[in-house]
Amino acid sequence: MKRAGPGSFGAVVSLLTFVALAASLISGCSSAPSSTSTSSSSGGGGTSGGGGTTPTSNVQSISVNTGPDTGQGFYDIDTAFASVTVCVPGTSNCQTINNVLVDTGSSGLRILSSALTAVSLPAQSGSINECAQFLDGEIWGPVQTADVTMAGEKASSIPVQLIGGSSAPAVPTSCSNLGPVMDSLTDLGANGLLGVGNFIQDCGPACTVPGSSNAGFYYTCPMSNCVVTEEPLLLQVSNPVYSFTTDNNGVILELPAVTGAETSITGSMIFGIGTQTNNGLGSTTVYTINPNTGNFTTTYGGTSYSDAFIDSGSNGLYFLNTATTGLPTCSDYTFWYCPTLTTSLSAVDHGANGATGTINFAIGNADSLVSNPQDGVAQGLGGPAPNSFDWGLPFFFGRNVYVAIEGQSTPGGTGPYWAF
Amino acid sequence: MKRPKRSWAIWVALAIGIAFAAGADPLSVSASLGGGVTSVEADRAKMEASSQITGKDLYSIHEMHAPNNVVVREFVSPGGQVFGVAWQGPSRPDLSQVLGPYFAPFTEAAKKLHRTGRGPLIVQQPGLVVEMGGHARSFFGMAYVPQMVPAGVSTGEIR
Numbered sequence: 221m222k223r224a225g226p227g228s229f230g231a232v233v234s235l236l237t238f239v240a241l242a243a244s245l246i247s248g249c250s251s252a253p254s255s256t257s258t259s260s261s262s263g264g265g266g267t268s269g270g271g272g273t274t275p276t277s278n279v280q281s282i283s284v285n286t287g288p289d290t291g292q293g294f295y296d297i298d299t300a301f302a303s304v305t306v307c308v309p310g311t312s313n314c315q316t317i318n319n320v321l322v323d324t325g326s327s328g329l330r331i332l333s334s335a336l337t338a339v340s341l342p343a344q345s346g347s348i349n350e351c352a353q354f355l356d357g358e359i360w361g362p363v364q365t366a367d368v369t370m371a372g373e374k375a376s377s378i379p380v381q382l383i384g385g386s387s388a389p390a391v392p393t394s395c396s397n398l399g400p401v402m403d404s405l406t407d408l409g410a411n412g413l414l415g416v417g418n419f420i421q422d423c424g425p426a427c428t429v430p431g432s433s434n435a436g437f438y439y440t441c442p443m444s445n446c447v448v449t450e451e452p453l454l455l456q457v458s459n460p461v462y463s464f465t466t467d468n469n470g471v472i473l474e475l476p477a478v479t480g481a482e483t484s485i486t487g488s489m490i491f492g493i494g495t496q497t498n499n500g501l502g503s504t505t506v507y508t509i510n511p512n513t514g515n516f517t518t519t520y521g522g523t524s525y526s527d528a529f530i531d532s533g534s535n536g537l538y539f540l541n542t543a544t545t546g547l548p549t550c551s552d553y554t555f556w557y558c559p560t561l562t563t564s565l566s567a568v569d570h571g572a573n574g575a576t577g578t579i580n581f582a583i584g585n586a587d588s589l590v591s592n593p594q595d596g597v598a599q600g601l602g603g604p605a606p607n608s609f610d611w612g613l614p615f616f617f618g619r620n621v622y623v624a625i626e627g628q629s630t631p632g633g634t635g636p637y638w639a640f
Numbered sequence: 641m642k643r644p645k646r647s648w649a650i651w652v653a654l655a656i657g658i659a660f661a662a663g664a665d666p667l668s669v670s671a672s673l674g675g676g677v678t679s680v681e682a683d684r685a686k687m688e689a690s691s692q693i694t695g696k697d698l699y700s701i702h703e704m705h706a707p708n709n710v711v712v713r714e715f716v717s718p719g720g721q722v723f724g725v726a727w728q729g730p731s732r733p734d735l736s737q738v739l740g741p742y743f744a745p746f747t748e749a750a751k752k753l754h755r756t757g758r759g760p761l762i763v764q765q766p767g768l769v770v771e772m773g774g775h776a777r778s779f780f781g782m783a784y785v786p787q788m789v790p791a792g793v794s795t796g797e798i799r
Contacts, residue, residue, distance in 0.1 A: 299757045325775035356761040397736040400750045433707040435731040513778040535757030555762040605760040606771035
């Protein structure tokens with residue numbers, strides 16, 4: 221199993237690593253991925269020396285492992301988790317939720333009702349519930365308000381979603397008609413989802429318009445009779461990072477390189493881009509995206525696919541299908557590829573700004589990669605995606621990935637964009 | 641990492657039964673996949689969509705644009721049967737409408753996948769293929785009934 225990332229990108233990452241390490245005065249092995257060194261500082265206060273005021277701690281430890289015990293014998297793989305603290309707004313009535321999935325493919329914090337046991341968050345006025353759509357189904361539950369804290373950063377009084385629970389009205393048919401509804405620990409494989417993607421809100425302008433033009437995420441449920449409602453941007457479930465008082469223009473995910481299958485790895489989610497000494501862009505390349513869809517273009521086998529995206533919440537490299545790639549799917553896991561031998565492939569990512577980068581990657585045999593239930597990490601997991609490229613978590617292994625939020629100013633330009 | 645085995649025989653029987661039911665009385669089917677070309681109009685009306693028909697050598701595409709910017713394409717054989725559908729937009733269309741009698745088998749199969757972690761939802765049955773993917777602000781997918789796809793048509797064209 222080869223590590224993902226060609227020589228040219230490896231050089232970029234190494235240079236960035238050097239800059240980051242030098243700037244933060246952390247000594248370490250120069251050939252190691254920076255995430256190892258950076259994550260070691262995640263528990264404490266400021267991460268850099270600098271004189272004067274102590275900078276806000278902006279490093280949140282993340283871990284890729286088998287996830288929470290579902291009691292069903294199902295285990296996560298290639299899924300990144302963080303701990304998130306939620307509080308009743310303006311109080312110290314708080315609970316820290318562990319095993320929350322870190323998802324750059326969505327925006328907003330959602331917590332499984334069965335995991336939120338120590339605090340009761342206030343509901344947003346108007347009996348607002350949400351049918352939040354994801355690539356593989358819907359999440360239904362009430363919109364509530366919370367203070368959200370990670371590392372030294374705090375988002376005050378932001379809308380979050382509770383997943384399911386006794387306070388949720390029955391799922392409306394118009395929601396369940398969109399695909400499978402995911403409302404349990406077994407469905408999610410996580411205690412919640414932390415959406416830290418390019419967009420501020422989970423739905424955006426499409427949910428503020430009336431009638432049949434509305435995208436239909438938000439419902440008002442007086443007396444449990446739920447109908448789609450217009451939801452103003454400020455009331456929509458939104459990316460907590462955007463609401464931080466500092467370091468609020470994006471995040472960086474840093475994970476070490478992976479070879480084959482492993483039990484677990486740890487890394488860092490760093491808040492802010494170019495706001496502190498530990499989150500500069502260095503010499504990474506900025507790839508801008510379509511501001512409406514969040515997509516860029518990936519070219520593979522001489523064909524351009526305009527629905528390409530990077531999603532830490534997808535647990536593999538998902539692209540095209542067997543007819544196009546020649547990679548057979550597994551007999552049991554039809555959502556994964558199962559080539560007999562690990563297959564090396566290459567694609568080119570094209571930002572809307574014209575930036576290009578070759579991505580060398582390898583797809584292994586998923587049946588053998590997931591054969592040990594103790595392994596929560598595997599390089600080479602991949603599978604089909606409908607005429608698209610979904611660069612999931614293995615894309616992040618050994619590569620620092622920057623997620624810039626729409627409309628936010630950074631040293632690399634105004635978001636939204638990716639940089640790596 | 642365990643996963644329940646499914647019984648292929650049940651799915652084949654189910655698919656054949658559905659295909660027969662849909663083919664026997666297409667007018668009674670208010671939704672699209674597997675239905676007659678008349679069901680396309682039912683979909684268009686439900687979506688409050690404008691539509692446009694493109695003729696190809698081996699099939700025609702009925703493309704519908706809904707006011708919420710969801711686009712649904714229905715692929716119709718020369719015999720007037722919807723053998724495939726594809727969708728794209730800032731949200732998903734009503735899949736119970738678009739997949740018609742195949743919606744229930746689809747959601748049933750999806751629940752049995754018990755995938756470990758998140759990713760595109762891929763259902764591959766002898767009588768039904770559904771691929772669903774995307775991310776916030778951009779959802780897309782496609783579905784087809786392998787037995788209904790006209791000879792010479794690549795399923796990669798259903799998009």
